[in-house]
Amino acid sequence: MQQKLIALAVATLTSGTALAQSNVTIYGIADMGYIYGSGDAGAGKSGTNTFSGVESGMRSGSRLGFRGSEDLGNGLKAIFTLEYSLYIDQNRGVGNSGGLNARQQFVGLSSSKLGTVALGRQYAPGYDATSNNSPFGGSPRLSPQAFLSSDAGNTITPSSGARWNNAVTYTSPNFSGFTGKAIYGFGENSTGGYNNASTTDNGKFGLGGNYANGPLNIDLVYQTRQNVYPTGFHTPGQGKDINEGYIGASYDFKVVEVVGSYQAQNDKNVTNLDNSTWTVGAVVPVAAASKIHFGYGQTDWDQGHNRPAYTLNGRSEAYMLGWSTSLSKRTLLYAGYVYVDNDKDSLGVSPSDVGAAGETNQTLLAGIRHNF
Secondary structure, eight states: OHHHHHHHHHHHHHHHHHHHTEEEEEEEEEEEEEEEEEEEOOTTOOSEEEEEEEEEOSSSOOEEEEEEEEEEETTEEEEEEEEEEEETTTTEESEETTEEOEEEEEEEEEETTTEEEEEEEEEOHHHHHHHHTSEEEEOTTTOHHHHHHHHTTOSSSSSGGGEEEEEEEEEOOOBTTEEEEEEEEOOOSOTTOOSSOOTTTTOEEEEEEEEEETTEEEEEEEEEEEEEOOTTOOSTTOOEEEEEEEEEEEEEOSSOEEEEEEEEEEEOSTTOOOEEEEEEEEEEEOSSSEEEEEEEEEEEEOOTTSSGGGOOOOEEEEEEEEEEEESSSSEEEEEEEEEEEEOTTSOOOOTTSOOOTTOEEEEEEEEEEEEO
């Protein structure tokens, strides 16, 4: 009888240890605020484009996530992340009529010595790089780099273009501040509309390196979309690559943090959607929990004259002034003003979606973000 009790106690302790080695974390962000935008309607139109409303995810995209790991021994872990967008200003999020609205969905293995391999919908290297070197992080409404790169259709962006489906990634361990990442997203379909398509049609490949040591941060990124077929061009052999490169850096002098970045896209297709974006900014602490944010960004188009009916050779400039204050480790208040000036041969860029080519627009917003 005593031996049975001892065996039962040992089994209970062993079971408890196994359970302690596995964990699942529920996390998320609830971000909500008010936004107002106005701008001239554009050539051939009269009046002003305006928008006024309550919007979710202006500082950071609202989300609900589940992250877990299981210790497999010898420094090896099984990991997973399931993260879904929330639109808390509307009755949308996680699942809707179109299925799951996933930001990330992946599973993998992580080794403290060898790095991490994961498969699923994941961030390309440009996602974190662009957030690292912006005066307002990856804010889709307040970061000039974020809305300029997103409107240009770039994949080096902190927006949806940097989330890749059908992807396999490798992330290296941290080597004295340096971390590397590689990603390949399989296209798994051909927009060419023909049989025997290349296995690389619509595939995506990226490499990124980050060096973070004390006050200094540096990011280098290269990403390419393979054999892209522009709308209306489906003949075998017409799909060409679209290549992008990025360099960004930030340095925290304590009294001010300075940030900057440059990126360029080379589109080898007949559409020739070449563009470049550069940004500079600063973050100034003004109190124990408050900061002032300054930012400037500029996108230049160089489409040439391959499509005279729709030629992008102009410039969009964005100026940002923002403020934030932390009420606690999890709750942040923020506000900002953005002014955009679009050339007539550019896209009508606007963080509040009121922009028109050849016109200026402005956006005011304020909100609250809560992490959980």
